Amino acid sequence: MFNFKVDKRSPIPYYFQIEEWIRALIERGKLKPGDAIPTEAELVEQLGVSRLTVRQALNNLTHEGLLIRKRAKGTFVAPPRSQVPFVRDRLTSLTEEVERDGFSLKSKVLRQDLIPASGEIKQQLAITGAQQVILIHRVRSVNEIPIALETTCHPYRRFAELLDMDLNDSSIYQILDRQYHARPDEAVDCFFASVATQEEADLLELDPGDPVMRYTRTAYDHEGEPVEFTKSTYRADRFEFVIRYKKPFSGQTSTNLTVNPLENRPK
Numbered sequence: 001m002f003n004f005k006v007d008k009r010s011p012i013p014y015y016f017q018i019e020e021w022i023r024a025l026i027e028r029g030k031l032k033p034g035d036a037i038p039t040e041a042e043l044v045e046q047l048g049v050s051r052l053t054v055r056q057a058l059n060n061l062t063h064e065g066l067l068i069r070k071r072a073k074g075t076f077v078a079p080p081r082s083q084v085p086f087v088r089d090r091l092t093s094l095t096e097e098v099e100r101d102g103f104s105l106k107s108k109v110l111r112q113d114l115i116p117a118s119g120e121i122k123q124q125l126a127i128t129g130a131q132q133v134i135l136i137h138r139v140r141s142v143n144e145i146p147i148a149l150e151t152t153c154h155p156y157r158r159f160a161e162l163l164d165m166d167l168n169d170s171s172i173y174q175i176l177d178r179q180y181h182a183r184p185d186e187a188v189d190c191f192f193a194s195v196a197t198q199e200e201a202d203l204l205e206l207d208p209g210d211p212v213m214r215y216t217r218t219a220y221d222h223e224g225e226p227v228e229f230t231k232s233t234y235r236a237d238r239f240e241f242v243i244r245y246k247k248p249f250s251g252q253t254s255t256n257l258t259v260n261p262l263e264n265r266p267k
C-alpha cells in the first residue's frame, strides 16, 4: 500500500498504530470506498508484526464500519453507512430508505410459505382462532453486499395472492399499496442489539457473533388493521439509526422512544 512503518519503540500498541494509519488514509481520501486493503499476510510481511496484531486492527476498523469484509474476496474500504431516521414524514420501506440514499436494493426470497400463525404472530397480527399466515424470508443487498435479513408475516386471508407472486427484487410495500390499497401507514418498531447466529452470519457474510441490530415491526393500514409483522436482522456495520427530535406541534404525530423492560423484548 503506502509507505508506513510501525514504530516499535512507541508505547502505542502496534494494532492501534495500524488502525490510525488506515483510518488516516481513508479520511484523506487516499483510500476510497471499494478500494481493496492488502491481505493479512501482505500486511504482516510489510509491517513486520504478527498476524494477530494485523487482524485486531482490521477487525476494529470493520466493527467501526470503515472497512468491510466480503467472503472469499477480501477486505475493502466500506461505502458510507446507510442512515435510518427514526422520525420520518411517513412510514418507509427498506426499498425507499435505500433508494433515498441513491442506491438500489436487491432482494432474494429464501422462503415463501404458508404456516399456521403461532402465539407471537397471532398476537402481533391480532389473529383469533386457527388461521394461516404467509411467511416471506428475504436477504436484502446493496451493491452485492447483504445488508439485512427480513422475515415477514402477512395474514393469508387478506393477502392470499402474495404466496405465489415472484417477490425477488420487489418492494412488498409497493405491492400492498398497489394491489391491496393496504400500504402500512402506522407501525410499532422495536430495536435491540444482538449478535449474528451461524445461519445469519452465513447469509450476511459475517462471522457468527458479529454485532447486528434486530428490528421488529408491526404495521397497520389506514384503518388500523395489522397487515405485517416483520423481524429483521441488520448488519451493524452497514447502518446507523438516527433520531431527530422535532418540536411538537398540534396535528403532528410524535414519536416516543420507550425503553422496554427486558421481558417485553421480542424473541
Ligand code: GLP
Pocket (backbone or CB within 6 Å): 092, 093, 094, 095, 096, 150, 152, 170, 171, 172, 173, 174, 215, 217, 228, 230, 232
Ligand atoms: C422495512 C421494514 C419491514 C418492511 C420492509 C418492506 O425493512 N422494517 O418491516 O417489511 O421495509 O420493504 P420493501 O417494501 O422494500 O419490501
